[in-house]
Amino acid sequence: GENVEQHPSTLSVQEGDSAVIKCTYSDSASNYFPWYKQELGKGPQLIIDIRSNVGEKKDQRIAVTLNKTAKHFSLHITETQPEDSAVYFCAARPPSGDKVIFGPGTSLSVIP
């Protein structure tokens, strides 16, 4: 089955700097890659997603890139703010069924 790995597990950046989180997936047929942000005591919240027929997608300060050949995708957050501090999960949707498989998460701390 699909397996998603994520690095780094923790990341600290200064406010205003950029943050990059990288993920790899195992099933080359996976076709959808969402990113979720989880704050303490809350459920994950979808922040951006990308389909397998697109290489890059941007939404204000966040962007996601996908390299299908290498089976990896990345989240880029620019001009980080303290409210970006949270745990971020990448995920991949294999072609069978309608579930997504999550990575283990990256705890991002933005230092004011």
Next chain:
Amino acid sequence: DTGVSQDPRHKITKRGQNVTFRCDPISEHNRLYWYRQTLGQGPEFLTYFQNEAQLEKSRLLSDRFSAERPKGSFSTLEIQRTEQGDSAMYLCASSLSGRIQGYGYTFGSGTRLTVV
């Protein structure tokens, strides 16, 4: 619509007892998912429904776990004869199948289960 609601938010139970959790999805969403999350880990898929039909269950899901969505609206997740290893956050999510924009889930805030 206020999003996905889960009840209770917290549950403490003794080992061996049965527990039931409830999830109310976004009303127009036809798909409903249950995930389990332990501390420091990503959500782990348990099962999902399209309307009232349970379409997939994780192979990791013990026979002690059962889920229903009787009228295609709210869902319940029951754990029988709870074990300490069942302690986790149980997350419910819903989505609308066939969305052009993507397949993004809306999660609830979860039910935290502690088995003592």
